[in-house]
Amino acid sequence: MRIVLLGAPGSGKGTQAKLLVEKYKLPQISTGDMLRDAVAEGSPLGRQAKVAMDAGQLVSDEIVLGIIQERVTRPDARKGFILDGFPRNLQQAEALDQLLTSLGRPLNLSLLVAVDVDALIQRLVGRRTCLSCGQMYNVYYAPPHIEGRCDECGGRLRHRGDDNEETIGNRLRVFETHTLPVAEYYKEQGKLRTVQGVGEISDIFKAMSKVVEDVKANIKNETRTDAIRAAFAKHRASKAEKAAAAKKDAAKKKVTAKKAATKKAASKKVVKKAVKKKAVVKKKAVKKVAAKPAIAKKKVVKKKAVKKAVKSKVTGKKKPVAKKKVTAKKKVTAKKKVTAKKGAAKKTTRNKVVRKKVAVKKKPAAKKKKAARRKR
Ligand SMILES: [Zn+2]
Numbered sequence: 157m158r159i160v161l162l163g164a165p166g167s168g169k170g171t172q173a174k175l176l177v178e179k180y181k182l183p184q185i186s187t188g189d190m191l192r193d194a195v196a197e198g199s200p201l202g203r204q205a206k207v208a209m210d211a212g213q214l215v216s217d218e219i220v221l222g223i224i225q226e227r228v229t230r231p232d233a234r235k236g237f238i239l240d241g242f243p244r245n246l247q248q249a250e251a252l253d254q255l256l257t258s259l260g261r262p263l264n265l266s267l268l269v270a271v272d273v274d275a276l277i278q279r280l281v282g283r284r285t286c287l288s289c290g291q292m293y294n295v296y297y298a299p300p301h302i303e304g305r306c307d308e309c310g311g312r313l314r315h316r317g318d319d320n321e322e323t324i325g326n327r328l329r330v331f332e333t334h335t336l337p338v339a340e341y342y343k344e345q346g347k348l349r350t351v352q353g354v355g356e357i358s359d360i361f362k363a364m365s366k367v368v369e370d371v372k373a374n375i376k377n378e379t380r381t382d383a384i385r386a387a388f389a390k391h392r393a394s395k396a397e398k399a400a401a402a403k404k405d406a407a408k409k410k411v412t413a414k415k416a417a418t419k420k421a422a423s424k425k426v427v428k429k430a431v432k433k434k435a436v437v438k439k440k441a442v443k444k445v446a447a448k449p450a451i452a453k454k455k456v457v458k459k460k461a462v463k464k465a466v467k468s469k470v471t472g473k474k475k476p477v478a479k480k481k482v483t484a485k486k487k488v489t490a491k492k493k494v495t496a497k498k499g500a501a502k503k504t505t506r507n508k509v510v511r512k513k514v515a516v517k518k519k520p521a522a523k524k525k526k527a528a529r530r531k532r
Contacts, residue, residue, distance in 0.1 A: 157182060157236035157372055158228075158261055160243070160252075162339055163269035165327040166280040167353040168360065172269060173240045175361045180368065183232050187242040190223050191215060201226070217248055221255050228261060236264070245334045249341050265371045266342035267364060269353035273328060280324045284313040297356070 157180065163169030177184045194202030195209070201222045205215045220242060228237055243249040256262050271279070282296040284304075288311025293300050300307050342348040349367045353360050 157265070157368065157375065158239075158256065158263050159236070159368070160239045160263055160266045160342070161269070162266060162335060162342075163353065164271050164276060164331045164335070166276050166283075166324065167269040167271040168279070168357060169240065169269040169353070171357055172353075172361055172364055173238055175357075176238055176364065176368065179365065180236075180238075182236050182238050183227075183230075184240055185224065185227050185233070185237045186240045187220055187224065190227055191220070194223055199226075217251055220248075221251055224252070225255055225259065228256070229259065243338055246337045246341055249338045263342075263347060264375055265368070266339065266348045267367060268339050268348060268350045269360070269364075270350050271353045275354045276328065277321065277324055281321065284315055286311045287314050288312070 159176070159182070161169050161173055163172075173184050173186075176182065191202075191205050195206045196202070201219055205219050205223075208215045208219070224239070224242065227233065239252075243252050253263070278296045279294055282294040284293040284295060284300070285291070286293075286306035286309065289306060289309045291306055291308050292298075293306075293313055295303075300313060304313050305311070306313060339348055339350075349371070351360060351363045351367060
């Protein structure tokens with residue numbers, strides 16, 4: 157639980173801080189105290205702070221933040237701390253946020269002890285302190301039994317010099333112009349809780365404790381929510397992993413299926429090719445068969461072409477082969493003609509013979525002629 161206490165001067169926030177430290181066992185980190193300690197110890201940061209203080213300058217935010225960092229990283233601050241007196245302005249608030257975030261220890265709560273100005277003035281103006289034991293009284297809220305006398309030790313009570321209305325007015329103005337923007341800053345972050353610092357110290361503390369308990373419970377819830385969120389994230393991650401694995405598997409199967417399909421298709425193709433080849437062979441065979449008449453036709457076409465060529469070359473140089481062919485053809489034709497003539501002649505001769513025989517039967521002279529032919 158990391159708390160920043162905010163409060164106007166006289167709000168009693170110092171008193172409340174001490175009570176919170178006791179109850180929640182959290183170290184109080186008061187920048188004023190720490191600076192004094194650092195200077196007294198002579199630590200590097202303390203020496204730097206001393207130089208500024210000796211020169212009458214404000215200790216830089218850098219030094220204060222360095223001291224805060226050193227303090228909040230101590231083991232006793234592991235569970236948290238109550239920061240009091242810092243930040244006093246917006247710039248310091250932002251720097252503190254940066255530092256605590258970088259340390260992984262962001263603030264959980266900014267607790268503002270709000271006080272009505274009238275009530276504040278009454279409180280400050282009515283404040284009395286025992287000169288002997290330091291016990292504090294307020295003539296308005298917590299007056300001593302005997303006016304001006306300490307209940308504890310009977311010592312004299314004193315009104316602090318700076319507790320007059322003028323100085324109180326100045327301090328309030330500083331608070332309003334510088335610290336209220338800080339409260340606004342934490343409000344925007346949703347970290348600001350306000351407790352009215354009016355009334356009995358114990359009542360104010362009750363109210364403050366309630367706020368702290370609320371925030372603590374919220375942190376627990378948030379932590380639980382974080383745990384649940386983490387669990388869900390883990391679940392989702394494993395789910396996504398499984399889904400990814402399933403996807404991969406499916407993709408693998410797909411590839412395998414594709415490969416198988418491709419193989420099948422390839423084998424089908426091979427079969428098809430084989431079938432095609434067979435078909436081609438068949439076709440070729442058919443073509444061959446068909447080609448024979450085609451070849452014959454081609455031959456005829458060639459012959460015709462030759463004839464044409466011969467005809468067209470009649471006037472030009474004749475091809476000897478064509479001539480020969482033509483000559484051969486002519487010879488053949490002539491022979492055929494001759495044979496045909498001979499055949500015709502024989503026929504006519506035979507007819508003549510028949511006629512002659514008929515004539516011989518009629519004329520003996522014809523018989524003599526026939527005999528003469530036989531003798532030859
Ligand atoms: Zn006293």
